[in-house]
Amino acid sequence: MGRIDDSRPFIPVRIAVLTVSDTRGLDQDKSGDTLVKRLTEAGHILADRKIVKDERDDIAAQLRAWCAESEIDVIISTGGTGLTGRDVTVEAHRDVYEKEMDAFATVFTMVSMQKIGTSAVQSRATGGVAMGTYLFALPGSSGACKDAWDEILAYQLDYRHMPCNFVEILPRLDEHLKRSKG
Template identity: 40%
Template sequence: MSKPKKSFIPLGIAILTVSNKRKGADDTTGFYLSNACTEAGHRVVHHEVLPHNKYQIRERVSALIVNAEVSVIVLNGGTGFASDNQTIPGIRPLLDSEITGFGELFRQLSFVDIGPASMQSQALAGLANRTLICALPGSGGAAKLAWEHLLRPQLDARQGPCNFVPHLLNERCDDGASSCKN
C-alpha cells in the first residue's frame, strides 16, 4: 500500500527587519523575503522594520508567537558581532528549543560565498509556542541563501524525509488548515 501524497500547506509568515538604517520603503531584504514567501505559496501576515533594541525585538516576537495567524517568524539583520546587533539576545530567551543545525548549515553554505567571514554569523533558528523563529543576516545575499537552501524546503509539507510543518500545526489540523496553533 502506498503512502498518500502530501499536500502543500500555506503558512502564515511574519517578516521582521532589524535595522537602524532601513525604513519601510528601502527594506530590500525584507521585501525579498516577503516576495519569496508569497511566491512559494505562503501568506505574509506581518512585515515590519524594528530598531536594534533587544527589548523591542523580544516584545514584537513575543506578540507574534501567540498570534494564531503566525506559524513562522523570519528576522533579518542584527545577527553579526557589531556592538549594536541585538537580534540574538532579543530572541534566544523566548525559544523553547534551538535548532542548532540551522546555524551550522547556514554558516557552511555561507562559507562557499564569503569564506571564513561566515563564522561571524550568529544565524539562529528555534521553536517557541509551535512557531518557527529564524534569525538571518541582513544582507540580501545571505537571506536568499537561507531562503533557497534551508527555509523554503523545510516550510514545504511535501519535503521529505521531514520538514518543520508538522511542528507548527496543532494535532487537530490533520486536514492541513492554516492557523491551528494551540
C-alpha cells in the same frame, strides 16, 4: 538529500517578517523585500511585516507578540546577527526561545561557506521555537536572506519535503503546554 514528494499537498504557512535596523524604512528594506518575494512566490502567506530598531527588548517584545498570535506560524527576522555592539537580534531571539535549533546555525554556516567563504564566521544566524511558532534570525544582507530561504527554509517550510520538514510537526510544537483532562 531530501526530495519533494508531489503526491503530498502543499500546505501554506503564515510567515511574519521582521527587519531589525536603526536606519532602514520599508522603502529601503531590500532584505525584507527578498524574504517577502520568496515566501509569497513559494505559496506561503505574509502574515505581517514590521521594522524595529536594534533594541533587544523591542525585538523580543515583537517576537513574543507575534508568537502569541494564532495566525502566525513562522517569524523570520533579518538584521542584527553580526558582532558589533548594536547587533542584539540573536540575544533577543534567545530571550524568547523555548528550544533553540542548533542545527539551523550549522546548516546556515555551511551554505554561507559556499557563497562567502570564511566570512561566514561573522554571522550568528539562529533558529528556535517558542509558543508553537518557528523563529529564524538571518543576517541583514539580501544575499544571506536569499541563501537561507533558497537553501534551507524553502525546503523545511514545504510539507512535501521528505524525509521530514517543519510543517508536519508544526501542530505538535506546543503539545507540552496542553494539559490532559483526567
